[in-house]
Amino acid sequence: MNAATKTSTIRGRALSTDVWETLKKNRAAFVATLLLAVMSVMVVVAPILSPYAFDATDFDRISVGPSLSTLHLFGTDALGRDLFVRTMYGGRISLMVGLVATAVSLVIGIAWGATAGFIGGRSDHVMMRIVDVLYAMPFMFFVILLMVFFGRSIVLIFVAIGAINWLDMARIVRGQTLSLKEKEFVEAARAGGVSNVKIVLHHIVPNLLGVVAVYVTLTIPQVILVESFLSFLGLGVQEPMTSWGALVNEGAQEMETAPWMLIFPGAFLATTLFCLNFIGDGLRDALDPRDRSN
């Protein structure tokens, strides 16, 4: 009786609490998180507050520099469109691609890795051999092929980028699953007659989330980078819609006369990637048991 009341006072630590505590201790990662949150809110809210639309031309002010009086905070581009609003719209696309494509890769990676690790044996061998073979592919080129052949739709960008980024995730998840499935609680579940599918979904996958969280934060910047790379080459989001990569491309062409067109979108893109990398590194230091360098 006494023992029972004692255990009930021990509170479980949710993963989210753990992550939050870790982040607070790592000052750089904490600042990065705040900065990222501010930028995300800005990207969503700021265009609503500006008097300009992302595709509207201001004929009186074509290619003018940043100015507070006209409310063209970042200036305008060669077509007289407000660069501030366009940068925010570009950010929406970039961040959305980052989240959706990462989610796609997450689902594929966890399903593949957990299945391979849990079944084990020959299936595991074959499944991981497939991952090995795919790993050696120059995927950026295949994404470009997809864009060229099947048109440049945003949905295809999500799926294509997500579908190439799951390999790391699958490897990590498989490794963790291999060790988790030998644990007592899995044995207990099996003894209790829980089906294999339920064991994987309810007992294995929740225990993977810590490690997966690290790789999610490291995958998002990679994915954003791939999208902006495509857009930079003119193979991503199409006009008049825009993304940070497309804006940097326009800026690079006009940089001698209108350097602000390069600097603002470039700074937003770089800062976002910087923050995400910092958060990912911070999380990895705290959560990844394999990292011994620190």
Added chain:
Amino acid sequence: MLRFALKRVLGAIPTLLVLIALAFFLIKAAPGGPFDTDRRLPPEIEANLQAAYNLDEPLYRQFGLYLGGLLKGDFGPSFQYRDYTVTELIAAGFPVSLRLGGLAMLLAFVVGVAVGTVAALKQNAFTDHAAMAAAMIGISVPNFVMAPLLVLVFAVTLKWLPAGGLGDWRNFVLPVVALALPQIAYIARLTRGSMIEVLRADFIRTARAQGLPQRAVIIRHALKPALLPVISYLGPATAAIITGSVVIEQIFGVPGLGRFFVQGALNRDYTLVMGVVVFYGVLIVVFNLIVDLVYGWLDPRVQYQ
């Protein structure tokens, strides 16, 4: 060792086949053909065109013919540059790309290892933090943002270096640096991590206990094991540099293979795009294989099973 090498070489063959098949069937699955025009061609001409490019054969035969051609170094005709074969275009562009990429790789390796080693020796001191912060920026600022910024500063504002094109060595400075920077950053971080670990190892303590000077300990004992992760990263680094060269060549107007690739992609020159993908893909797979073999040779702990 020989068995290990042979096994790795044989292991690369399915990878190559999958690579070529993926590229080939993607093209075949693409909507629209290369000869679709607004005007309908007379059926005889269309049939002749199809026959000239083997498009009237069944799919598996087409794939076989393409594979056979590849073995002879024949990537087929270009669909847009009518007078050139894809092989000729690759032969024209690749040497330029190779020079650019090779120099970038060399720079990345030398500078990355140097910076990483220094940071590891000064672990947690100011030098270390500064180097790792710089590396983080190097990783986070994409090539195609860094390159125009370099042009803006060094070519447009300071006028020290040309902004692009081909010429003497000065034309190569900015593209090589822009291409190498992210890789310098990665290699520096890798070297630092593994060097810190190696410096804690027993054999380093032994070497120090024998009174060897710091320089000898680092160069003769610590560097080789610390470089192993860097060596195995050279495979992915090659892939990254090849991918990066696509945008860098575009920005600096370097007439390399990456530029042909982008032009081909925008012009829907299917055979050229496919040829470049297969060519670079094979290159990456082969390079990975070489890195694998070198790693096995350098690290006695790898078992040749």
